Amino acid sequence: MTFTISDRLKNVSGSAIREIFELLKSGDIISFAGGMPSAQTLPAKEIDDILNGIVSRYGAIECLQYESTFGKARLMQSLKPFLAEYKNLSAENENMIVLSGAQQCIDFACKTFVNKGDVVLVQNPTYLSVLQIVATYEGKCVGVNSSEDGLDIKDLEEKMRKHKPKLLYAVPTFSNPSSGEYTLQNRKAIAELTARHGVMVLEDDPYSEIRFEGEKLPPLKSFDTAGNIIYVASFSKIISPSLRVAVAVCDPAIIAKFNISKQSTDVCSSSLSQLIVSEFLQGDALKKHLANIIPAYRKKRDKMAECIKQHMPASFKCNAARGGMFLWGEFPDGRDLMPDFRKLIDKKVAFLPGTHFFAGGEGKNTMRLNFSNASPEQIEQGVRVMGEHFR
Amino acid sequence: MTFTISDRLKNVSGSAIREIFELLKSGDIISFAGGMPSAQTLPAKEIDDILNGIVSRYGAIECLQYESTFGKARLMQSLKPFLAEYKNLSAENENMIVLSGAQQCIDFACKTFVNKGDVVLVQNPTYLSVLQIVATYEGKCVGVNSSEDGLDIKDLEEKMRKHKPKLLYAVPTFSNPSSGEYTLQNRKAIAELTARHGVMVLEDDPYSEIRFEGEKLPPLKSFDTAGNIIYVASFSKIISPSLRVAVAVCDPAIIAKFNISKQSTDVCSSSLSQLIVSEFLQGDALKKHLANIIPAYRKKRDKMAECIKQHMPASFKCNAARGGMFLWGEFPDGRDLMPDFRKLIDKKVAFLPGTHFFAGGEGKNTMRLNFSNASPEQIEQGVRVMGEHFR
Known part of the structure; x- marks a missing residue:
């Protein structure tokens, strides 16, 4: 049967980022594409402690x-x-x-x-x-x-x-x-x-x-x-x-x-x-958890900024990111980074082309780089590969 | 500021059943209005067992x-x-x-x-x-x-x-x-x-x-x-x-x-x-759980059917319910049960007026009675109060 999709959905495609996530799940790709907390800083023990006996503690209704x-x-x-x-x-x-x-x-x-x-x-x-x-x-x-x-x-x-x-x-x-x-x-x-x-x-x-x-x-x-x-x-x-x-x-x-x-x-x-x-x-779990993740993420931000300075072309400009999970970079020329995205996937490194974030599809020369999820070693390796590609 | 609500939401009111739920949360009302499993048959121990150490067992990412x-x-x-x-x-x-x-x-x-x-x-x-x-x-x-x-x-x-x-x-x-x-x-x-x-x-x-x-x-x-x-x-x-x-x-x-x-x-x-x-x-948790809840709910259905026969007017007709959580009843005359719903709330018993389930608002003489959530004693007591009201 041919499906008659509603007007609101017939022309909406899937989210680029979710599809990139699916792509990255397989294989040994170093990903700066997502926006995820790092697995190492997820509060595993704290949540296990909370879940231990939770139903008998609060009761079935609750x-x-x-x-x-x-x-x-x-x-x-x-x-x-x-x-x-x-x-x-x-x-x-x-x-x-x-x-x-x-x-x-x-x-x-x-x-x-x-x-x-x-x-x-x-x-x-x-x-x-x-x-x-x-x-x-x-x-x-x-x-x-x-x-x-x-x-x-x-x-x-x-x-x-x-x-x-x-x-x-x-x-x-x-x-x-x-x-x-x-x-x-x-x-x-x-x-x-x-x-x-x-x-x-x-x-x-x-x-x-x-x-x-x-x-x-x-x-x-x-x-x-x-x-x-x-x-x-x-x-x-x-x-x-x-x-x-x-x-x-x-x-x-x-x-x-x-x-x-x-x-x-x-x-x-x-x-x-x-x-x-x-x-x-x-x-005080949240307070302790933040005291744990903030320095960890700051260190990763610093590492990524340092690697970019070292490996990427001088023309590549990056913001400072006083918080959050992303560096945002751009090349001064009007180049389109989509082909580079695909080529770098083949080289096992993923960034997110910035054009996906613009209402009118502009910003083809921009990219988002997530620093929270990769390890310092992956950051070093991934940015070096990117640098070799772009230089 | 006056809010300009979208066309799709401006005339949609809240769900009758959710609002009745909020109403019933306070007070000692015997409720046949909801569609909930009973608190006694929720799998408290089984879920506590599954949650015990779940994050260390599966890992933080999972x-x-x-x-x-x-x-x-x-x-x-x-x-x-x-x-x-x-x-x-x-x-x-x-x-x-x-x-x-x-x-x-x-x-x-x-x-x-x-x-x-x-x-x-x-x-x-x-x-x-x-x-x-x-x-x-x-x-x-x-x-x-x-x-x-x-x-x-x-x-x-x-x-x-x-x-x-x-x-x-x-x-x-x-x-x-x-x-x-x-x-x-x-x-x-x-x-x-x-x-x-x-x-x-x-x-x-x-x-x-x-x-x-x-x-x-x-x-x-x-x-x-x-x-x-x-x-x-x-x-x-x-x-x-x-x-x-x-x-x-x-x-x-x-x-x-x-x-x-x-x-x-x-x-x-x-x-x-x-x-x-x-x-x-x-x-085999689901199998065991079903073997637990099915007889419990069947017993409650039988209890409610028996109490209806005993207490409600003979003109009130109820279906058999070979499964599920509800009896569905109606009076043969064209009476509107909404005023009875309100009066019975005052008498601490709640049913759900059936008219809410009809696309055109008909079925004013119908009602839905949930038997899964109340205890046998509550069923006995609630249906007796309903019977006194309707006789």
């Missing part, structure tokens, strides 16, 4: 029965001090919903606000899955110019006037892919401008705890006076991606819509995952 | 890292013999995707096939969440007449001709809410007719292992010659709802679309949940 769609009461209780201490945010139950990863928040935000043909503004470059998600709602992504220090406010305002966007998607702290950090002033300006134009903002914050240097900045959400900012914190990068736990913080009217979306997609999030996160937050 | 969007290889390996033995289905990896509960399969099927204004045919009465999910895609549910023995084939064909539906949603074995069971002949007729008319079918099968009597029947999917049937098996009712694990079996072209939907909504399902299901399926 661990194994259907859970509230909004999220487990126990987790929400632990999230409040976490949000206050780590994120400068105060939230009540009515402002929170537990989601199956921050990706689900992007999906729900688009589901709630984007009609066919509506524009979603994104930083250029942006997290590549956003481009795919907006496409599944038949929306259109338009890129806003940006620098290391944040969005170009003039360009943002012009594009808000021109496109009447429903949503701005932003990762203000250690953006994926470019690891920039919006300045305090830039954050305030974005909050003020989007409120004035009545544009919803989705602030995605998976990386801000992975800071190597510099002072912590308050999130956009802390400057929200109009209720237009949806904030989402994820535990994928700071505890474990496989738990699929994130929390959205926003106006109760939006929480109500997210709740309907959750009822009609996956009913509730895994209770066991929610309990693991809750225990991590109640004790 | 338990805590991002997983393939299609599902964990180890689980897919265990699913094949499960599907063969329990479901009469043979499936290869290319035919399977692991989902976060069967609800996610309903969502993805609508996402993949339903455009605005498209019709989805459902059994009348049907699982109430389907009505909500179709609404989020701006589709329209049309009910097909049904009896204990399945769909009215003549009505099905007429409605296929009239509405050119994109999808038929069906629960052929122990339908929720009415616990009927499509006959073998009915299954064959549905498969043949939908293939001929080019209508996709979503066959939802969460209850078929909870059989109290009668011979197992093969699923619709086993009669699929055109590739138009999507089959989904859930582990929510037979292991634990909180795991959020289900598996869809269908044509690889549809799997590819489901994979894109999963990438853009929750990336992958929880690894720990997938490993729990996998271990349950590898050993």
Whole structure:
């Protein structure tokens, strides 16, 4: 039978990054392509300890029965001090919903606000899955110019006037892919401008705890006076991606819509995952874990930066990455790195061509390099091979 | 700020059943309203045993890292013999995707096939969440007449001709809410007719292992010659709802679309949940667990049927429920049970008014009674209070 696929899905292709992941699973490729924590720094012992006797400790209903769609009461209780201490945010139950990863928040935000043909503004470059998600709602992504220090406010305002966007998607702290950090002033300006134009903002914050240097900045959400900012914190990068736990913080009217979306997609999030996160937050496990992973990732960042300096052509420019998991590089000429990507796969090294992160497919001369997952030896070896290829 | 909600969500209200759940969480109400396994029969010890040392046993990558969007290889390996033995289905990896509960399969099927204004045919009465999910895609549910023995084939064909539906949603074995069971002949007729008319079918099968009597029947999917049937098996009712694990079996072209939907909504399902299901399926845990819950639920069904005979008015007719978790009853007159629902909540007993399960809001004189979750004493007490109210 020929399948008549819906308009929203018929022209959407798979995520480049997920397909590259599938490709990289086989073989001995050194991968700088993903965005994964390193296997060595995943909290294996801590999670085994939490899981030991967990059902008899909490009881079958708490661990194994259907859970509230909004999220487990126990987790929400632990999230409040976490949000206050780590994120400068105060939230009540009515402002929170537990989601199956921050990706689900992007999906729900688009589901709630984007009609066919509506524009979603994104930083250029942006997290590549956003481009795919907006496409599944038949929306259109338009890129806003940006620098290391944040969005170009003039360009943002012009594009808000021109496109009447429903949503701005932003990762203000250690953006994926470019690891920039919006300045305090830039954050305030974005909050003020989007409120004035009545544009919803989705602030995605998976990386801000992975800071190597510099002072912590308050999130956009802390400057929200109009209720237009949806904030989402994820535990994928700071505890474990496989738990699929994130929390959205926003106006109760939006929480109500997210709740309907959750009822009609996956009913509730895994209770066991929610309990693991809750225990991590109640004790000092998160603090200890961050004290473990931050120096490890900083060391890998330094190693990669040093190897790039040593092996890559001098024309290749790379950012500093004061936090997060990525270096973002570019060649000054307009070369297209896609053929190099394929050739380097044959040489057993993978980077991610930066063009996938641009709303309009530009940035063909850019690349994202993940430093959190590879070992220092793999970083040395992989960057040397890249250097030999590009020199 | 006034929020401009998308067309697809602005008129969708929350699920009646989820809101009733929230209502029932507080207080000492005897609830026949939900569709939950009983706390006593959830496999607490078995899951504690599986979780004991699970991360050191499988390793951090297998338990805590991002997983393939299609599902964990180890689980897919265990699913094949499960599907063969329990479901009469043979499936290869290319035919399977692991989902976060069967609800996610309903969502993805609508996402993949339903455009605005498209019709989805459902059994009348049907699982109430389907009505909500179709609404989020701006589709329209049309009910097909049904009896204990399945769909009215003549009505099905007429409605296929009239509405050119994109999808038929069906629960052929122990339908929720009415616990009927499509006959073998009915299954064959549905498969043949939908293939001929080019209508996709979503066959939802969460209850078929909870059989109290009668011979197992093969699923619709086993009669699929055109590739138009999507089959989904859930582990929510037979292991634990909180795991959020289900598996869809269908044509690889549809799997590819489901994979894109999963990438853009929750990336992958929880690894720990997938490993729990996998271990349950590898050993004899599922077999033992079913041998435990089936007699327990049968006893509760018998108890409830007996109490209804004793306490409820003779005019109240109830089905037999050869499996599943529900009795489905109706009063012969055209009374509206919603006011009775509210009055009985005040008397600390909850049933679910059947009207929520009808595409057109009919069935006001019907009710669904869950027997799996309450204790025999609660069943006795609750039905007596209902009887006093209705006599």
